[in-house]
Amino acid sequence: IAVQDLAGKAILITAGPTYEDLDPVRYLGNRSTGRMGIALAEAAAARGARVDLVLGPTKLTTDQNGITIHNVRSAREMHAVSVLKWRQADAAILAAAVADYRPSRTEAGKIKKKDGPLTVKLVRNPDIAAELGQEKKPHQRLVGFALETENGLENARGKLKRKNFDFIVLNSPNDKGAAFGHTTNKIQLVTNNKVTDFELKTKAAVAHDILDALVQEL
Ligand code: C5P
Numbered sequence: 001i002a003v004q005d006l007a008g009k010a011i012l013i014t015a016g017p018t019y020e021d022l023d024p025v026r027y028l029g030n031r032s033t034g035r036m037g038i039a040l041a042e043a044a045a046a047r048g049a050r051v052d053l054v055l056g057p058t059k060l061t062t063d064q065n066g067i068t069i070h071n072v073r074s075a076r077e078m079h080a081v082s083v084l085k086w087r088q089a090d091a092a093i094l095a096a097a098v099a100d101y102r103p104s105r106t107e108a109g110k111i112k113k114k115d116g117p118l119t120v121k122l123v124r125n126p127d128i129a130a131e132l133g134q135e136k137k138p139h140q141r142l143v144g145f146a147l148e149t150e151n152g153l154e155n156a157r158g159k160l161k162r163k164n165f166d167f168i169v170l171n172s173p174n175d176k177g178a179a180f181g182h183t184t185n186k187i188q189l190v191t192n193n194k195v196t197d198f199e200l201k202t203k204a205a206v207a208h209d210i211l212d213a214l215v216q217e218l
Helices: 035-046 075-086 128-134 152-162 203-217
Strands: 010-015 050-055 067-071 091-094 101-103 122-124 141-147 167-171 187-190 195-197
Touching: 010 035, 010 075, 035 050, 035 067, 035 091, 035 203, 050 075, 075 128, 091 128, 091 203, 128 141, 128 152, 141 152, 141 203, 152 167, 152 187, 167 203, 187 203
Parallel strands: 010 050, 010 091, 050 067, 091 141, 141 167
Antiparallel strands: 101 122, 167 187, 187 195
16 A cells, blocks of 8 residues: 555546547547556555546556546537646646647548549647636645657756746656656656656556655645
8 A cells, every 4th residue: 555645635637638520530640648647647546645537548547546547539528627626636646648729620521532632621639738827826736747759858947937837757758668658667757947857667667756746835
């Protein structure tokens, strides 16, 4: 049994990809499996938190006690549930790989192939993180993720400020064994004035490192 240092806390976690439908059979998605977010939910629940896990489409799941799963598909669905749950939460950890864009319309019928190229117009999705950051109350803590292929630290600090995160988890898909699809991850925790480096670990162990940092902030 883990230390109950999150007892009585309500934590919102977003995880997984989002799927943005083009038509009834096709969508735009990404390679996120939700594994890191699910590991965070399990670790937080083990430490006594009540967890709302807003989970995009993935074959992974969890049946651990203390976790309420909200299955969603699109960024807009994830946005709606997250905004609602944020009002009652003490902290949120936003591990989802939310699509920045969606097709401007979802066709009612399957798109037929024709000669020549097909142009699809994409429009911006809501930025869930930025919105929760804007509505953040003094007692609430907000943790974001950044997946960067270049200028990681600089970009992470930009996001920290723009989205009003308390700290950000930076991982690079360039690191061997880290980020999408792996069972391990290698992270840096980034605040305005501090960077903490961690070794390559299982996502379960990484989850506890992130929660240790969160507990310090709560
Ligand atoms: O701007 P970027 O997508 O790199 O920011 C990453 C962080 O913001 C992650 O924590 C991600 O879950 C969150 N995010 C979000 N809604 C979006 C885009 C990103 O919550 N539409």
